[in-house]
Amino acid sequence: QVRLVESGGGLVQAGGSLRLSCLSSGRTFSSYAMGWFRRTPGKEREFVATISSSGSTTIYVDSVKNRFTISRDNAKNTVYLQMNNLKPEETAVYYCASRIRAAVATISSSYDYWGQGTQVTVSS
Secondary structure (H helix, E strand, O other): OOEEEEEOOEEEEOOOOEEEEEEEEOOOHHHOOEEEEEEOOOOOOEEEEEEOOOOOOEEEOHHHOOOEEEEEEOOOOEEEEEEOOOOHHHOEEEEEEEOOOOOOOOOHHHOOEEOOOEEEEEEO
16 A cells, blocks of 8 residues: 655745655655645645656746755655745645656646645745
8 A cells, every 4th residue: 555644844934945755655666756736725736846756857837946856765765845945825735646657747637646745834
């Protein structure tokens, strides 16, 4: 059974940083692409970033480019999202997701497994 557990969320002031982690268990982590999404109240879940199984390919939503970095440590079965210069409008529940393919994807329906989410709150 695949399980994804996010951690690292919390309260931060605008301009601050957080690093989210997502620990995967239940299958060979290094074979599959991973992604981060977020959801704010009243809005649909939004793609944030994705990384291929090897880590060689990454894609970001335009609004986070040059501020967020997705990375993975296949030896630790963990994917990370380093978030810098956070903005109040980025307050959301952040979700980790996993594919059953190695290649990246930006739409949520391409992902097969989801974590429970971690709350990120950015105060102004």
